[in-house]
Amino acid sequence: METILTLDVTKIEPRFKHPQIFEKFDDLxxxxxxxIHNDHDPKPLYYQLIGERGHVFTWEYLANGPEIWEVKIGKIDANQPQETIGEMVVKDYRKAQVFKKLGIDFCCGGKKTLAEVCDKKGIDVEVVKAQLSEINDIEQANALPFDSWDLGFLSDYIENTHHQYVKENIPFILELANKVARVHGDRHPELIKVAYIFNRIAHDLSLHLEKEEKILFPHVKALASAAKNKTKFIEAPFGSVSNPTQIMEVEHEHAGEDLAEIRELTQNYLLPQDACTSYTILFKKLQEFENDLFNHVHLENNILFPKAIRLEKDLSV
Structure with missing residues (x-):
């Protein structure tokens, strides 16, 4: 049986921890x-690895606190690419419904393979494959051809459809969440946490949309225009488009984790018997908001961002 090295980072001086972990990863x-063996959750390292190395690693918790955390970090073989969940949904959007029903994240977690996700969630991969196979046997309806759209047009679609939805619905959901927490929080204390988390989502997503609309999307549109008109492309101040897209993906993941926590706190939006109208509307709006964000992030993480990165490379040749 293969012996896997364990790096005890509790014995490393804090300022040298991440550099030594990166050095070990690069040597794989x-x-x-x-x-890695640690005395706290090393999740910040996960985001740093994504930001500096990209999605070229696996991350598996072997021990998850409260005193000891151990994570197995593996290097993916880039020469043997496997279809990711996001790529599966790009090819056939109906498969998103199967993943959603099983609690599998096809947007923020779309870079993972089906086997990786099923192993982590304890789901029989063959059962999922069978359900996906049933989808293949059904005639596909006329879905919007997102994958074939011009990147400038896709950027405008995301902004005018999903960004606009977020901007219009955040104030209403915030008002409902705060009101319901104030009225029902004594009997249902989880509502106080729900309101707190959604306030954080509202703040973070508002800044996130502004960065996309003022920095990233104009750059993507410039790429698309240069390709279409065969003109010279001028590099942006932030360098490669992969730099902001990696940051956006990390922020997408934060939002997805927050919404997953709300779903867990509410037991999948299960309404109690004493739920009033505002309580009921809140849960319906939160579910609607989550569904829209899933579709929104899927279009960016799995279609817009990778195609923009590839286009930039083509223009640089």
């Missing part, structure tokens, strides 16, 4: 792994 061969 494809399909090799090592384990």
């Amino acid at each position: 061969n494809p399909n090799e792994a090592f384990i």
Whole structure:
């Protein structure tokens, strides 16, 4: 049986922890792994790895607190690409419904393979494959051809459809969440946490949309215009388009985790018997908001961002 090295980062001086972990990761061969042993959740490292190395690693919790955390980090073999969940949904959007029903994140977690996600969630991968296969046997309806759209047009669609939805609905949901927490929080204390989390989502997403609309999307549109008109492309001050897209993906993941926590706190939006009208509307709006964000992030993470990165590389040749 293969022995996997364990790196005890509790014995490393704080300022040297992440550099040593990165050095160890860079020394791995494809399909090799090592384990980090820590006294707190190393989740910030996960986001730093995404930001600096991209989605080229696996991340598996072996111990998850409260005193000891151990994570197995593996290096993906780039020469043996496997279809990701996001790529599956790009090819056939109906598969998103299967993933949603099973609690599988096809947007923020869309870079993972089906096997990786099923292993992490304890789901029989063959059962999921069977359900996906049933979708293949059904004639596909006329869905919008997002994957074939010009990137400038897709950016405008996302902004005018999903960004606009977020902007219009955040104030209403905030008002409902705060009101319901104030009225029902004594009997249902989880509502206080729900209101707190959604306030954080509202703040973070508002800043996120502004960065996309003022920085990232104009850059993507410039790329698309240069390709269409065969004109010279001028590099942006932030360098490669992969720099802001990696940041956006990390922020997408934060929002997805927050909404997943709300779903867990509310037991999948299960209404109690004493729920008033505002309580009922809040849960319906939160579910609607989550569904829209899933579709929104899918279009960006799985279609817009990777195609923009590829287009930039093509223009640089």
